Amino acid sequence: MPRSVPGRIKASYWIETPLDPHRAAEAMAGEQSSGTFLKLARETDELRDRHAAQVDSVTQLTTADTPSLPGAMPGEVYHRANITLSWPTINVGTSLPNLMATVLGNLTELRELSGIRLSRLALPDEFLEAHPGPRFSITGTRQLTGCNEGPLIGTIIKPSVGLTPEETAELVGELIEAGIDFIKDDELIANPPYSPLAKRVPAVMRVINDYAQRTGRKPMYAFNITGDIDEMRRQHDLVVEHEGTCVMASMNWIGLASLQALSQHTSVPIHGHRNGWGLFYRSPSIGIDYPAYQTLLRLAGADHLHVNGLGSKFAEADASVIDSATACLTPLLHRSERDDRAMPVFSSAQTVHQASNTFKALGSTDLIYTCGGGIMGHPNGVAAGCRSIRAAWAAAASGTPLGEHAHQEPDLEVALRAFASPFSG
């Protein structure tokens, strides 16, 4: 599919239908532009020429004997197909929420479909240019952390809930002394009464600012400011006031319009947490592929985007993780003055073992690699854990087998023995 055709918004889907797939595609185009079950007086040919969605392509795949989703029209057989529809940009303007209402909206409910996944979005340059995109992206994140090569080595405050601001700050002190580049709040803690941001931010930033002054290195802490809009703006200001360098939000629960509002306000990178995303990828029969949705999240201003990790504890397939991360690293608008990539965040049960496969598949170290147990569980402590991850990535980036590189890196050698590989057996 061409990335951008002037004037038209293109959306690609996997569909399953009891109808001829061409007819189903026409029904989708009708429903999402000028269709109703009755011919209307004002629906002129001219109006249709100007506004109708059109079917750009239909590629038939296999068929199935039973429908993947309930509620569809009955059929003798269910045809699967990849299709692309397009709309004139004039129908939507350049609004992200309205784009979603147009390219997905009621399609998920059509009885003509027994399966639908939105797989790709291609937006014309005029649409992309209406959105500034990530304010910091990879370049800005590297500048703020002084971490100029390799992935940012990150971790998450655990236990996820229950620590006081003072306990959190104490833990942060241990983590940054051990060499961590990036620390984030868990998505389960935002501004609860036992650890309000009004206390957590100053407590944590005191430790980080002291360390930065002492060493010249300033690790990034992503404070989870998820909340209502005014609250997020206030909490952002609090973070900035205390010289914090990152804010985090649960994107799926605040929503696109709020992410945009935060982006218009922010002066630090936005760490986009995608908890709840399983709702959209877990069923092969209905949902959204992340390569499509991350386009909107970046246009709305997310600088970092979670993508899970290889061999994770979650249900996502490794190939899907890599597709997502590759999409995040692919520029939307090809302009030299604009870096609209997002920095993919790998997480969930990551250890030294995933570095090499991740690098091979992605061909980049422009990412945040967060480990919990994979760093904290190192037999020789957190600093050794942190060094072992960095060594694993150095080996990966230079194409040296891990086992070989481990001869010169005792922390890596210990880690290789201590953690089971998710790829073996």
Add this chain to the structure above:
Amino acid sequence: MPRSVPGRIKASYWIETPLDPHRAAEAMAGEQSSGTFLKLARETDELRDRHAAQVDSVTQLTTADTPSLPGAMPGEVYHRANITLSWPTINVGTSLPNLMATVLGNLTELRELSGIRLSRLALPDEFLEAHPGPRFSITGTRQLTGCNEGPLIGTIIKPSVGLTPEETAELVGELIEAGIDFIKDDELIANPPYSPLAKRVPAVMRVINDYAQRTGRKPMYAFNITGDIDEMRRQHDLVVEHEGTCVMASMNWIGLASLQALSQHTSVPIHGHRNGWGLFYRSPSIGIDYPAYQTLLRLAGADHLHVNGLGSKFAEADASVIDSATACLTPLLHRSERDDRAMPVFSSAQTVHQASNTFKALGSTDLIYTCGGGIMGHPNGVAAGCRSIRAAWAAAASGTPLGEHAHQEPDLEVALRAFASPFSG
């Protein structure tokens, strides 16, 4: 499940798991409060007592031979169960986005589950009281329209896209002269260049205000102001400036936090459009039941909530439509001074035929009943169409069979013959 237990947030789920369902429920509780794959130094027993999610109930259902969703741990058999978990409110505070991160968040990705649907939410009074809820609800909507009994008879501007502001206003004039109570923009039109709200609002409201002055009856028009936050606030102000009485937003695409922001600002009812909701109900294996999510939408401020309709053109089962509408009409907080119900909006291929079954199932006429073809397609015109729908609801509410009532209502008689019933055959 009790509606409200002081201090704890309760969430119920349908799950499918290769594990013993009790063990799966424990894994869910761990993941969403203090779990990681390593025992942590700071995870004290005291912390766990204060913050751990707990399993309140597990009711085993049937088993399946194959998993409903891919990516789950392998098992010999997959157990289905209804379970309830609970959390201390202190973990979350009273934030809606953070509530979702806690009760759903990463659960959708767990390999311990091959199916998960969030089915019900029960929030403690202290949580409910932190949110004003719908500003207008049913009472306010009836006051604004002067429509004191029976459903509001509504329709949608069609064609969905392409009409100019003047054409829209002209159509509105015909519709209100015909007796319509409520008109809405389609979700496919918000603020596009060919019909900007800056022109559509004054054009439409001139017609409505003239009519109101002449007749004393003021139909409600829901302008689709879906967009970014500042834009929605501005467009709301424009609507109010022109004496408009309703604004509409695509709730799933603006998100919870933006709905809240709009609610804090609004001085007219918010018409909550749920396009995209098929993503959450269409698969029986993963998603959210509307009775759970509508709780949050009402707390975020939605006054009207779409629920589809009986015998609609969409894939949702009739029982699910009624469950959703019943939930919308059930008060959250039982306080005499507060009306926190939402007015359910029935739509999609509705005609005279659905009135009786809808009333029987719901026991209420506190709803908006929108018809497109079911009014516009009446052989004797729009006014006859509108009268026929009102007559059908009068028959329904008085328990008179439609055919019998039609003897005194010629418009109803014609409509009964003109439209096929979705319930026959």
